[in-house]
Amino acid sequence: MAPKKEATLSQQQQNQQQNQQPVMDFERIKRHFSWSDPSAIISTDSAMTATNNDGGTQPNAVAAWGAPANGPRNTQAAVSVRHAFKAYGKKKNANQVLNNLNMTVPKGTIYGLLGASGCGKTTLLSCIVGRRYLDSGEIFVLGGKPGTRGSGVPGKRVGYMPQEIALYGEFSIQETMMYFGWIFGMETKEIMERLQFLLNFLDLPSEKRLVKNLSGGQQRRVSFAVALMHDPELLILDEPTVGVDPLLRQSIWNHLVHITKAGQKTVIITTHYIEEARQAHTIGLMRSGHLLAEESPSVLLSMYKCISLEEVFLKLSRIQSQKGDVTHVNFSNNISLHAMAFGSKMDKPSSSQEGGVVGLNFHQSKEVLINDSNGSIYTLNQEPYSPPPSRRNNNPNDEESCQDCYASLCKVTSKGKIRALLTKNMLRMWRNVGVMLFIFALPVMQVILFCLAIGRDPQGLNLAIVNGEMNNTETCFWEDGCHFANLGCRYLNHLNTSVVKTYYTDLEEAKAAVRKGDAWGALYISENFTDAFTARAALGRDSDDETIDQSEVKVWLDMSNQQIGVMLNRDIQLAYRDFAMGLLGQCGNNPKLGDVPIQFRDPIYGTMNPSFTDFVAPGVILTIVFFLAVALTSSALIIERTEGLLDRSWVAGVSPGEILFSHVITQFVVMCGQTTLVLIFMLVVFGVTNNGDLFWVIVLTLLQGMCGMCFGFLISSVCELERNAIQLALGSFYPTLLLSGVIWPIEGMPVVLRYISLCLPLTLATSSLRSILTRGWAILESDVYIGYLSTLSWILGFLVLTLLVLRAKRG
Numbered sequence: 121m122a123p124k125k126e127a128t129l130s131q132q133q134q135n136q137q138q139n140q141q142p143v144m145d146f147e148r149i150k151r152h153f154s155w156s157d158p159s160a161i162i163s164t165d166s167a168m169t170a171t172n173n174d175g176g177t178q179p180n181a182v183a184a185w186g187a188p189a190n191g192p193r194n195t196q197a198a199v200s201v202r203h204a205f206k207a208y209g210k211k212k213n214a215n216q217v218l219n220n221l222n223m224t225v226p227k228g229t230i231y232g233l234l235g236a237s238g239c240g241k242t243t244l245l246s247c248i249v250g251r252r253y254l255d256s257g258e259i260f261v262l263g264g265k266p267g268t269r270g271s272g273v274p275g276k277r278v279g280y281m282p283q284e285i286a287l288y289g290e291f292s293i294q295e296t297m298m299y300f301g302w303i304f305g306m307e308t309k310e311i312m313e314r315l316q317f318l319l320n321f322l323d324l325p326s327e328k329r330l331v332k333n334l335s336g337g338q339q340r341r342v343s344f345a346v347a348l349m350h351d352p353e354l355l356i357l358d359e360p361t362v363g364v365d366p367l368l369r370q371s372i373w374n375h376l377v378h379i380t381k382a383g384q385k386t387v388i389i390t391t392h393y394i395e396e397a398r399q400a401h402t403i404g405l406m407r408s409g410h411l412l413a414e415e416s417p418s419v420l421l422s423m424y425k426c427i428s429l430e431e432v433f434l435k436l437s438r439i440q441s442q443k444g445d446v447t448h449v450n451f452s453n454n455i456s457l458h459a460m461a462f463g464s465k466m467d468k469p470s471s472s473q474e475g476g477v478v479g480l481n482f483h484q485s486k487e488v489l490i491n492d493s494n495g496s497i498y499t500l501n502q503e504p505y506s507p508p509p510s511r512r513n514n515n516p517n518d519e520e521s522c523q524d525c526y527a528s529l530c531k532v533t534s535k536g537k538i539r540a541l542l543t544k545n546m547l548r549m550w551r552n553v554g555v556m557l558f559i560f561a562l563p564v565m566q567v568i569l570f571c572l573a574i575g576r577d578p579q580g581l582n583l584a585i586v587n588g589e590m591n592n593t594e595t596c597f598w599e600d601g602c603h604f605a606n607l608g609c610r611y612l613n614h615l616n617t618s619v620v621k622t623y624y625t626d627l628e629e630a631k632a633a634v635r636k637g638d639a640w641g642a643l644y645i646s647e648n649f650t651d652a653f654t655a656r657a658a659l660g661r662d663s664d665d666e667t668i669d670q671s672e673v674k675v676w677l678d679m680s681n682q683q684i685g686v687m688l689n690r691d692i693q694l695a696y697r698d699f700a701m702g703l704l705g706q707c708g709n710n711p712k713l714g715d716v717p718i719q720f721r722d723p724i725y726g727t728m729n730p731s732f733t734d735f736v737a738p739g740v741i742l743t744i745v746f747f748l749a750v751a752l753t754s755s756a757l758i759i760e761r762t763e764g765l766l767d768r769s770w771v772a773g774v775s776p777g778e779i780l781f782s783h784v785i786t787q788f789v790v791m792c793g794q795t796t797l798v799l800i801f802m803l804v805v806f807g808v809t810n811n812g813d814l815f816w817v818i819v820l821t822l823l824q825g826m827c828g829m830c831f832g833f834l835i836s837s838v839c840e841l842e843r844n845a846i847q848l849a850l851g852s853f854y855p856t857l858l859l860s861g862v863i864w865p866i867e868g869m870p871v872v873l874r875y876i877s878l879c880l881p882l883t884l885a886t887s888s889l890r891s892i893l894t895r896g897w898a899i900l901e902s903d904v905y906i907g908y909l910s911t912l913s914w915i916l917g918f919l920v921l922t923l924l925v926l927r928a929k930r931g
């Protein structure tokens with residue numbers, strides 16, 4: 121269809137005086153286009169015209185992109201979004217954020233993406249940079265699909281400044297630049313040179329200043345500098361000018377205009393300062409998940425007869441509100457929108473308009489809408505935008521071209537990124553040296569407390585004693601040797617390991633002391649004890665009941681505390697054994713006659729007097745190392761995620777695997793230190809028994825630490841909030857401790873719990889370590905190697921799950 125009117129030179133000149141921007145557009149476009157058809161698309165609106173070198177009239181920049189032209193014709197789009205749908209959550213329809221959105225960002229231009237808060241700008245940008253995936257629709261960025269191999273996106277071809285500051289507060293400006301520079305595969309020298317430029321350009325303070333000590337505006341500028349660092353082909357800036365003073369804002373815009381001048385760099389920028397977007401070449405006005413318009417600012421202003429872009433946006437929003445949801449409007453709807461806006465007639469609509477975008481969408485429609493100064497709207501024949509062959513998805517050369525790009529442009533070796541990530545992790549730890557010291561002191565403290573507080577026999581236990589043979593302690597005497605006198609006193613003499621003897625004259629008083637909690641037990645020796653005991657020994661089975669009764673030592677214990685009760689029981693019996701054997705021996709008999717006729721010979725494993733510490737120590741060693749690792753890692757990824765750092769790293773081309781790997785290495789170093797300290801204090805300082813091979817003890821302890829670390833990473837990847845991660849980590853501590861056979865044998869649990877116990881990461885490992893330490897078993901024993909195998913399986917399982925969750929969360 122032919123254009124309806126021609127513009128005049130005087131209108132163009134007026135326009136230049138009012139607004140320099142269209143001239144800039146034209147200057148830029150002149151480099152890419154030449155005009156063969158003097159009667160090409162022209163609006164009578166001054167903003168839509170420009171003068172060619174011969175003084176003739178030419179279409180303005182935006183119209184020209186669609187105009188037929190001789191010579192090089194830049195139809196390349198740096199970014200092209202087609203029928204994009206994206207929703208969050210399960211109720212997809214209710215939470216539709218992108219709604220059949222179409223967008224084209226021509227290469228070498230600044231694209232201002234404007235829209236109310238919450239309309240989906242950030243979501244769209246995160247899909248463009250490959251941070252999220254669309255539910256349906258297509259995105260092409262720099263010729264490839266984001267996230268595909270060889271596309272370079274995410275990667276060094278894109279510079280991304282997220283809305284959040286997304287910087288490590290404990291880094292200096294220089295360290296920040298180093299980190300991102302290395303991620304982008306830059307050399308240190310190159311980074312330093314670029315840093316100097318950015319410091320000057322963005323008016324930043326000394327590069328030695330820590331980011332956390334900078335003002336909010338300075339931090340945003342550092343964040344902007346990071347995006348500019350590697351001079352990417354595509355800059356995506358999510359509100360870079362928030363909190364930046366007007367002068368610097370202008371200088372940022374000047375810089376964006378400058379870098380796009382050569383036509384090789386493209387910028388997509390969102391801003392809430394709508395008017396500053398006049399400096400963009402194209403503006404996309406976004407509302408309710410799709411674009412209301414995609415046009416050059418000058419054309420928008422003239423098209424809608426507004427003096428500010430804000431007015432344009434309000435006008436379009438009002439129209440959309442009146443019309444209701446225009447998500448699926450076809451071209452005729454758009455035409456009617458225009459008709460409503462301008463109250464004028466239009467040409468026959470085309471059916472190819474998509475996505476409800478109003479304006480000169482050369483890429484979406486075969487026809488272009490133009491209004492003249494009288495408010496009339498025209499359509500122009502125009503080629504639809506079509507990606508160059510090599511950029512189409514189904515092009516057989518695609519793979520090849522992408523691989524070329526991968527080799528030459530996009531590939532930053534994993535080595536460089538790992539170096540950056542490791543340095544970052546180490547630096548962060550070093551900067552928090554107090555926390556680091558605590559991290560090493562904590563396991564030592566736990567071991568010391570465990571060894572001092574757990575497993576030792578209770579001492580100083582009060583025993584209320586009534587010795588009927590003697591009425592008080594002062595008169596309690598006896599003689600060693602074969603003397604059958606004052607045997608009660610003689611027996612009590614053997615009872616002095618753990619008890620404090622308090623003598624009472626009356627049995628009821630002694631029992632009352634136990635009831636009041638003054639004593640753990642009452643012990644009664646009858647007044648005829650010596651005689652009865654002697655008669656019993658002499659008469660044997662002829663002893664009568666009374667003799668037997670009076671020859672007994674009677675005890676009433678407070679069994680409310682099982683440990684103390686059982687121990688007193690043991691000591692009282694052992695005291696009798698010593699007393700009886702000693703007496704019989706001194707009277708020329710075989711002392712064994714005084715013992716219980718059961719012989720415990722030297723144990724096959726362990727000692728005759730096993731300590732509770734030896735039983736618990738293996739589980740405690742593993743529990744300490746496991747849960748310290750959980751504590752260290754369970755919030756590692758969350759902090760980075762909530763601060764936007766994870767997103768930034770991903771967009772820079774770092775993969776979840778690389779992030780995980782760098783954390784595993786860093787935490788492993790810390791864990792080695794912790795394991796060494798735990799084992800030194802347990803085995804050397806406190807002398808916990810080790811009859812096995814120290815090498816395998818160390819290996820199993822380290823593996824359990826790794827297992828805890830991986831569990832921590834899983835928590836960290838699943839939880840959105842740090843407090844949820846802490847709750848989950850703490851919540852898993854007690855069930856694991858109680859069910860893993862650390863403090864009580866799993867043989868004492870109900871059968872169901874026993875099976876659950878075997879499914880926990882600490883159970884088999886604890887049993888394995890116990891077998892090494894106490895039995896001295898070697899790795900080839902099935903009880904031992906099963907602990908290693910189960911730990912390795914858990915590590916693998918946690919890592920795979922973490923990677924899956926991380927990948928899923930990127931979508």
Ligand SMILES: Nc1ncnc2c1ncn2[C@@H]1O[C@H](COP(=O)(O)OP(=O)(O)OP(=O)(O)O)[C@@H](O)[C@H]1O
Binds near residue numbers: 209235239242244
């Ligand atoms: N991870 C998420 N889960 C659920 N909903 C989300 C998520 N991220 C964004 N949204 C929702 O999607 C909508 C669009 O959010 P988005 O951040 O893209 O808007 P925006 O236009 O960038 O807003 P602003 O200008 O305030 O930054 C909002 O309603 C937001 O609440």
